[in-house]
Amino acid sequence: MKTLLLGLLTATAITTAGISAASAADLPMRSAPPAPIIAAAPIFTWTGFYVGVNAGYGWSNDDFDAIDFADDEDDGGFVGGAQVGYNYQIGSFVVGLEGDIQYADFGREGAFDIDGDGPDDGVFESSDWFGTVRARAGVAFDRALIYATGGFAFADDSTGWTVGGGLEYAFTNNLSAKIEGLYVNLENDDDFDFDGFDGETDFGVIRAGLNFRFGTY
Numbered sequence: 001m002k003t004l005l006l007g008l009l010t011a012t013a014i015t016t017a018g019i020s021a022a023s024a025a026d027l028p029m030r031s032a033p034p035a036p037i038i039a040a041a042p043i044f045t046w047t048g049f050y051v052g053v054n055a056g057y058g059w060s061n062d063d064f065d066a067i068d069f070a071d072d073e074d075d076g077g078f079v080g081g082a083q084v085g086y087n088y089q090i091g092s093f094v095v096g097l098e099g100d101i102q103y104a105d106f107g108r109e110g111a112f113d114i115d116g117d118g119p120d121d122g123v124f125e126s127s128d129w130f131g132t133v134r135a136r137a138g139v140a141f142d143r144a145l146i147y148a149t150g151g152f153a154f155a156d157d158s159t160g161w162t163v164g165g166g167l168e169y170a171f172t173n174n175l176s177a178k179i180e181g182l183y184v185n186l187e188n189d190d191d192f193d194f195d196g197f198d199g200e201t202d203f204g205v206i207r208a209g210l211n212f213r214f215g216t217y
Contacts, residue, residue, distance in 0.1 A: 159187065
């Protein structure tokens, strides 16, 4: 009798333990919820295409000093135009290419009498526009860019070179403002049949610009 009773109690205990284990397995697991995924803030970059406009002041110094029938005073006035370019950033260094076309409200025009017996033998007139195609290279300090620039310059029948530098700052991811200075030297491509005139024109430009940059987050 005791043996039967002991066996019955043992079976009951085993059955109860099995039922408890199965019930515990059916209960939901209590674990901490997953941490929210926070996207990292994008890092600003100067890489990309851009277009913009500019305006400023220019002053010329035409090489007419050797002939006394031409005005040899420097002349200055408004300069304005548009630019397009591309930047590529490598670490803190930024390289790129920019082209621009400018209206220039300065220079000289007038008439000259070479043989002195009148009437005037000809006229000279400075270009009212010029353009440049330049390489740019600089160092970026996050949204600020300090750069040097230089390359090819042209106007009407003149070609030459230009060099300068500037500072650009991106106040949004797509808009940046710059201030830039250029020295431009142009050589007239026409042949002149008298001495003392080489057709060289050099001038300086100070201008401010606004650029819109494409493909930036």
